[in-house]
Amino acid sequence: MSVEALNAFISKHGLRDGDALPPERQLAEMLGLSRRELRAALSTLEASGRVWRGVGRGTYLGSRPIRFTPTVAGLGARTSPADIAEMRLAIEPAFAALAAIKASPEDLAELENCARKNATARDDEEWQKWDHRFHLLIAQATRNPAIIALMEAINGVRARPTLREKTVDDRNRQRFAAEHKAIVDCMLERDADAAYARMRDHLANVAARLHTRYASTEVDE
Incomplete structure (x- = not known):
């Protein structure tokens, strides 16, 4: 039910890829969910690529933009x-x-x-x-x-x-x-x-x- 509530909130407010969701505490209160329920719903959406979360940045709709994708220099060039x-x-x-x-x-x-x-x-x-x-x-x-x-x-x-x-x-x-x-x-x-x-x-x-x-x-x- 928590995922459905979150999806309904996104649809109701016309949010699109790139838009930020409210802070967790505020969003949980708006949806009538516990923080644990909200985090579980966000994790489900994140795993399916519907949202991305960054440390100190918040939660956004869509996949993580390339400019925010962490990288480690040298990985991938000659790496298996x-x-x-x-x-x-x-x-x-x-x-x-x-x-x-x-x-x-x-x-x-x-x-x-x-x-x-x-x-x-x-x-x-x-x-x-x-x-x-x-x-x-x-x-x-x-x-x-x-x-x-x-x-x-x-x-x-x-x-x-x-x-x-x-x-x-x-x-x-x-x-x-x-x-x-x-x-x-x-x-x-x-x-x-x-x-x-x-x-x-x-x-x-x-x-x-x-x-x-x-x-x-x-x-x-």
Whole structure:
């Protein structure tokens, strides 16, 4: 119902791509929703590309404009999906550990929902949408603007057609979805060490699969 209420608000006020939504607190009051319900609705719209949110910028309709898309200099020029996965393995476990300590109950609820969406993804496109969202939510749960900006940049690079980490088949998607759930379970227990280990294991599996794939073939996406 919260997504429907938000869509109705957008339609009623004639908002278009590029228009800003009111601040969360004000919008929640206008819609008669809790902040948690509103954030869940915004997350759904963000995952489908209907809105974009920037740290310190607010929430806007449409996809993120190129001028606001975070980038990391050098990524993409001579980079493969396996290189990106290896980089993520070096840094994201620490993000998960910090998030396990700092995540709010609302953050954890969103992560649980996102992990469920991963588990029910029907194809690679749907998987990628919720996978990117999952890892960004963990960065956001750290409450660290630098980490959030870095994860946004990494997701921006991963979304490029030449660098998409295709999950290939349902078996791999289910395997990775189970690993996502294991990470969330550790965060629910506020176990930073276990969250670190589970994220490390997950990204090691991603990196291993991509290294195997790109060792014998050129990037073809």
